[in-house]
Amino acid sequence: MASSNLRPTLSELGAKVKELSETLERLLKESEVEAPTLASDSPVNISKFTPEIFTTKQKLQDAMNDLSIISQGPSESVFNYAHNAVPDMAALNILNRFNFWEAVPLDGSASVQSIAQQVNLPEEAVQRVIEHATTIRYFAYADPAHPSTSPIQHTSRSAALARLPGLRALVSGCIENVGPSMLVMPEALEKFSLGKKDLPTDVSETAFKLAHSGGEVFGDYKNSWELLENDGVGEKKGWRQRTFIEWMAYLKDIFGTVDLLLGATDWEKEGSAHVVDIGGSGGHDAFALASAHPSLTITVQDLHECGPIFTSQVPATLASRVTFREHNFFNPQPVSADIYLLKMILHDWPDAQAIKIVQQLRPALRPGAKILFMDYMGKQGEIDPGLPRSITQFGTSTDLRMMALFNARERSLEAWKGIVERADERFEIVRVDANPLTYMVVMEVVWRGE
Template sequence: MSDKLRPSLSTLGAKVKELSEQLEQLYKDAKAPVPTLAADSPASTFTGEIFVVKQKLADAMNDLNIISQGPNESVFNYCHNVIPDVAALNIINHFDFWSAVPLEGTATVGDVAKKTQLPEEVVQRVIEHVTTLRYFAYTNPSIPKTSKIQHTSRSAALAKSFGLRALVTSTIQDCGPPMLVMPEALEKYSLGQQSLTRDVDKTAFALAHSGGEVFGKYGTVWDYLEHDGNGEKKGWRQRNFNGWMQYIKEIFGTDAVLLEAVDWKTAGEATVVDVGGSGGHDAFGLAEAFPNLKVIVEDLAESKPVFETNIPKGLTSRVSFQQHNFFEPQPIQADFYLFKFIFHDWPDKESIAILQALRPALKPGAKVIFVDYVGKQGEFDASLPRSIHQFGTSTDLRMMALFNHEERPTDAWRDIFRRADERFEVASVKANPLTYIVVIEAVWRGE
């Protein structure tokens, strides 16, 4: 058995100390303050080197946690806590406990109960749990039932960021129930089969929503996002999803990825179609950086109000919104078609259909700029921290639950273009395993 599976407590403790000191030094070198547990903690600094050291430290701390508890206790403790942890976070996020406590002050249980319209008993019991996770803190922990409540760095971050709150809602509320019924879905649709069914009507999501009483009766996650809610609240999940996607882009700096994906300056007076461009955040940044571009954002009707609310006044002559379903034939002839984080949500069959829908509008030399996740790196790269692989495998299981498909390595993305049409020529591929992003430029060589 490998010695890597027999680390001592002291060895791991020393590794944690070494990596902690290395991380602190990297923050100093970057002239960035180190995060704390306090409400005024600075946001994390993202650079490639800092990110890798963080993940190595996470791996070492996780190993130390496991062997310090022992195998039995570590499993027991995880299973005992994981669902209550998620449920409590879901509650405080759904009922916006964040705004019920002043960022620079305190609140009583009664204050939070009044703001959230929940019984004081519920507020007290939920707060007691989330303080163990460092969401909020008591000013006097020895008397939690009468102590005032204050923010920590984690709860303050959520109070300040709609995108982070949207991430919590989407990953827990939208994706959580389907993931919990994956065993039933696999038993119902895939047991005894040679491969996972790719039928989008036979997903764990569809099974979780088949009853309709709690989550609504929806066949796909897109129907759910688009139609859940009544009156003014209809489509709120789609707006929330847009916020989540924008937050993810901010974390990984995908705005810069898009700006550097093509030599936009030399493209001339080009027309760019941002297919599935949501509320237009990326389109705005692209148009602001390159005045020679005209950008058309295509998405479903629910994204139009977000677009109209956020479009900068100086861009209204060059950036527009057009309602379009990307499975339907593309109506606009353009120089570039952007697909950002679209295909990873669909199995191969649907991904190929999305590309094929472009063909009626494609002119010779038109380019498809494809930006998406490299959720899996192909063969396991032992040089990368396990937590980096975990990010990809978590997303991969989420894709299985929602869409009956998988996160793809770079070569699989190349193959999608080939299978869609041999006239797509893949001109360049740029992949970065530290940001999980691949950029592909494909040129249409048809007549």
């Protein structure tokens, strides 16, 4: 079925789902990968993604989505989505904020009463949230025939969240940190863009700023980084920043950023190079790089709040070679080094700010110094228009988040090249690797200035 076919029948889509399901099952078996289930003892993910497994999985998702739409009918599918989307998100956010995940044993069950005691919420609230959560496969009734009295047990989804702190951090980041901004995007467009030819690029004219312009719930913050660093009181201050760092550590597994980093250049050839990891968070990627290449010396740079987290996590065996230095990447780079890493940094900023971040490297650059850009490429459809829609959707979802938070955008490969070229003509792009199936682009840039 071609992606442009808008008249598939139910039986055609059903056959497509069956064909792709059988193909995916076969591929998993051939790769000796255990397939996920709905049960709590399911693998938390598909452990090995070959390109064929990944594309088959995404094509299956597209076919199932189409089958769902036409089996409901257009208006009912819209009605059901609009009716359920925000309650689904709210239920997940509540479960995550109050850590329902650990209130239920992974190998057993718990009563609603005991869950309520564990999460310190009224029993009625817990009951009602779980009632909805079970409809979207977060938790299940151990005795489905008697839900009002049944103990609660894990499903594979809730068990994955119980097992993976990084996944909990991702949920918190996507919903709690970004959700308010996403919900006021219509107001932001009306206030800042209505009747204009171009979208604003000023970070003060964002949906984020509208959502965080005072008030008891969301506070008054200039940008999301200020929110991450300062939200909370007392010991809870900076909780969003700590969660964000955990999220970033989890993403290194999802996107394979460590493998990407290790393959970004010939590190053995670099010998005893000094590397600066700009915006390196708690140092998770730097630790992996230093462990793999004992000749490297690495300076991790980030804001003050990341320092204690780095100190608590740096392995003793690496402490002499991997150090932390407080630095705001909008200020001139203070460290002269051989290689600078910019990993997943520039995609958070509009073009003007992204270009400034690159330009602020210049005061420290020696002739021949390298900059390795590793970033998210959210416009995969521009590279391969035949990709499954679900792959494109991942990029467009992130693109809307960037619009809400920063008036930024996800970039195509050519747009990424343009950032470097516009920063300074003395930056020479010597190598580009871009793979739409990994969502990532790596560019090796050499400074040709004096």
